[in-house]
Amino acid sequence: MTRKTVRIAMNGVTGRMGYRQHLVRSLLAIREQGGLDLGGGTVLWPEPVLVGRRAPAVEELARRHGLDGWSTDLDAVLSDDSVDVYFDAQVTSARPEAVKKAIAAGKHVYVEKPAATDLAGALELARLAREAGVKHGTVQDKLFLPGLRKLRRLVEDGFFGDVLSVRGEFGYWVFEGDRQPAQRPSWNYRAEDGGGITVDMFPHWEYVLHELFGRVTSVQAHRATHVRKRWDENGQPYAATADDAAYGIFELAGGAVAQINSSWAVRVHRDDLVEFQVDGTHGSAVAGLHSCRVQPRAVTPRPVWDPDQPSSASYRDQWQEVPDNQEFDNGFKTQWELFLRHVALDEPYRWDLTAGARGVQLAELALRAAAEGRRIEVPELAP
Structure with missing residues (x-):
């Protein structure tokens, strides 16, 4: 050897x-x-x-x-x-x-x-x-997470039929730093130091959407600084000037629509810190960091809306776990x-520097879309 x-x-x-x-x-x-x-x-x-x-x-x-x-x-x-x-x-x-x-x-x-x-x-x-x-x-x-690799497998196998929509939820509560230490560095919350969740997370969402479902063709976004006062690594208070939450709507080539919420000011009530639900004409899936569950069209139950009675349905039990079928490394x-x-x-x-530039482009246009309060088209970058 x-x-x-x-x-x-x-x-x-x-x-x-x-x-x-x-x-x-x-x-x-x-x-x-x-x-x-x-x-x-x-x-x-x-x-x-x-x-x-x-x-x-x-x-x-x-x-x-x-x-x-x-x-x-x-x-x-x-x-x-x-x-x-x-x-x-x-x-x-x-x-x-x-x-x-x-x-x-x-x-x-x-x-x-x-x-x-x-x-x-x-x-x-x-x-x-x-x-x-x-x-x-x-x-x-993110493309190499077990949950998203299973999701890619479903896409490549044609499980969804026509993909209609993608809904993503990402985030967790980042402590302010006064009573408990923050889990993220303080510069993340200062715009003057390059902080902000839009510039941090939208490049991730660009390559996830691009690789699995199609190129992002337009973006709308709303940004917020929900927690305005934080404490740094030395215990000193400072004003948070960067966005700690961003809510995006993305149109994709092929017609699907993606909605992704990103927040460092949300408490987790889901199975993982990030989840994507994909709905298609033939089936749906929910993928997290590691797991992926599906509900095909043929076994989709018929929900009944009755606001006068507590629901007896266990909706999570109506989904089937996608098996690993292989070992997933870090x-x-x-x-x-x-x-x-x-x-x-x-x-x-x-996944070269041009692919990385697409993520920067999306974040930059999302900042502009949020500032101007409108939908902005995303031009295709030359390879």
Whole structure:
């Protein structure tokens, strides 16, 4: 067995998502399984090089996981010819400049979403990567959740017939930070720091809708800042200036309509933190992070509306669970493996920086639609 090493500069791993999902549950998990099998007796071995601004934090992470490579000097890391890939999980405002440097240094780039703070910046990154001939990708992790993979299976099998509508509910209560610590960083709630649920979640909804049901052709949105006072990591109060809830209506190519509510100011009364209900002429499905339930047309019961009597129907029991039929790995790890195979073997990979730019475009147009109180068409981006 031949082991081929790929060195990956990881910028932003001191943050929650960069550390838990990308470092620990993806690249270190690949190492724990013995590397990524490329076939033909070759295994790809990811070697993370941790990059960050605070030396003690980055050094401690490297020590904790037995990693030799770490630095606070991004330019020095990018000038190292042994580094093959640059990954960015920084705050969005810091991402474009770092990614441009990586592309100029000839590194393949893989970035968290959103790729940039605006569409022009996202398209520029895609153009630069194409012109430099480097491989590039954007994290689109929701596509690899077990529940949505089951949902994709239903779509591809024609289970729904004609898809009529998609209804999504996402969110949970994020504590204000006074009596209980907030589960999200305070910058998420300051517009001046790039925060806001629209710019955070609408890029997710774009690729979910695009990949499963069709391109988004128009958007309407309403944004709100429901909780206006919060407390930061140091216990200091601050004014929340970013939206913590966004309510969107999306028209899709083919005629289906999607409605998705996103909120960090809602208490969960559903089976998961995110759920999508898809209704079609031949059947319906409800998918969460892991599970997916269906109700085909042939066994759809006949509901009776009677406001004078308590309902005796157990509506949830009228749905059938979609079996796993396979083992589902961590979604972030699954996409990392696909990207690394793309880098090593030139296998097809469609979740590139242009795909990431579509998400930025949708968020940008949603902000405009909300500000102007109208429906806005979403132009198709050139590949």
